[in-house]
Amino acid sequence: MRWLAAFVSIVAACAGAWAQGPSTGSGQAYPEKPVSMVVPFPAGGAVDPVARVLANRMSELWKQPVVILNRGGAGGNIGAESVARATPDGYTLLFGSTSLVIGPSLYSRLGYELLKDLVPVSQVITSPNILVTHPSLPVNSVKQLVALARARPGQLTSASAGVGSSNHLSLLLFLSLTRTNLVHVPFKGAAPAVADVVGGHSQMTFVPIPGAIALVQAKKLRALGVTSAQRSRALPDLPTIGETVPGYEMTSWNAVLVPGGTPPAVVTRVHATLMDTLRTPAVREALAKLAVEPFGNSPEESARSMRADLAKWNKVIKAAGVTLD
Numbered sequence: 001m002r003w004l005a006a007f008v009s010i011v012a013a014c015a016g017a018w019a020q021g022p023s024t025g026s027g028q029a030y031p032e033k034p035v036s037m038v039v040p041f042p043a044g045g046a047v048d049p050v051a052r053v054l055a056n057r058m059s060e061l062w063k064q065p066v067v068i069l070n071r072g073g074a075g076g077n078i079g080a081e082s083v084a085r086a087t088p089d090g091y092t093l094l095f096g097s098t099s100l101v102i103g104p105s106l107y108s109r110l111g112y113e114l115l116k117d118l119v120p121v122s123q124v125i126t127s128p129n130i131l132v133t134h135p136s137l138p139v140n141s142v143k144q145l146v147a148l149a150r151a152r153p154g155q156l157t158s159a160s161a162g163v164g165s166s167n168h169l170s171l172l173l174f175l176s177l178t179r180t181n182l183v184h185v186p187f188k189g190a191a192p193a194v195a196d197v198v199g200g201h202s203q204m205t206f207v208p209i210p211g212a213i214a215l216v217q218a219k220k221l222r223a224l225g226v227t228s229a230q231r232s233r234a235l236p237d238l239p240t241i242g243e244t245v246p247g248y249e250m251t252s253w254n255a256v257l258v259p260g261g262t263p264p265a266v267v268t269r270v271h272a273t274l275m276d277t278l279r280t281p282a283v284r285e286a287l288a289k290l291a292v293e294p295f296g297n298s299p300e301e302s303a304r305s306m307r308a309d310l311a312k313w314n315k316v317i318k319a320a321g322v323t324l325d
Contacts (some may be wrong), residue, residue: 012323040097101309125287127253129208160187
């Protein structure tokens with residue numbers, strides 16, 4: 001009867017395996033090892049600290065390390081492509097940004113296709129820029145700035161973190177809707193762009209709130225408006241640009257994405273963990289200190305939002321004739 005005992009043993013083993021389910025097929029056991037989260041920008045930038053806040057909490061919930069890997073370059077496209085080509089098993093995540101929907105309009109060739117080679121799990125935070133000027137510029141509102149720019153076409157300069165950055169896109173949208181002529185001065189990063197305005201060399205810039213709030217409070221910069229549709233909780237008295245320029249809205253976001261072909265059960269598991277993370281009071285407090293808003297949506301809602309942004313920025317970028325090839 002040895003064959004019967006062996007048969008029973010095999011059946012028991014198979015039943016146990018079926019009950020547990022494959023780690024990447026059912027998502028029940030995922031993750032069983034450390035997870036890498038690729039941040040496609042250098043360490044210490046505006047995106048990096050947000051990713052680390054979320055990764056730390058995800059590590060606690062999963063009881064597995066979520067390791068941040070900084071892979072900067074080409075406006076975030078090098079890191080994004082590395083994730084698009086990774087094994088679709090849920091162990092390589094991308095902490096992407098608005099640059100994902102800007103890149104296809106700036107580059108004629110990308111090594112991946114958004115929403116095909118990369119699948120969104122959720123947009124997790126939103127963050128506006130603020131329009132700031134040097135205090136010597138004789139304006140105290142967006143309305144006054146528009147009037148001055150029209151009176152002095154091509155004479156005012158706006159610094160940015162580089163062609164295709166959110167600072168630059170904020171400017172392009174402003175120019176398109178106000179029909180003004182401002183000179184774009186690109187730098188390699190937001191910090192030198194802000195320093196150029198503080199030094200009085202450029203008259204204005206659009207900058208993330210954390211990069212300018214202390215300078216505004218010290219009266220080294222003057223804040224005129226926030227780029228989001230709603231006022232910022234960090235600066236509740238600051239009007240939105242849209243209050244003066246109808247239709248103006250430029251809100252940056254960060255999202256978690258996975259390689260195309262990742263099992264749906266794993267996507268569901270990652271999404272559930274992200275929602276738990278964003279509900280954690282300590283996480284929300286940490287994000288508030290970084291002047292970003294926790295968001296969170298479904299994979300389907302995130303994909304729809306990205307499709308809309310792709311169309312929006314393609315129109316703005318093509319109209320401005322900007323390319324990076």
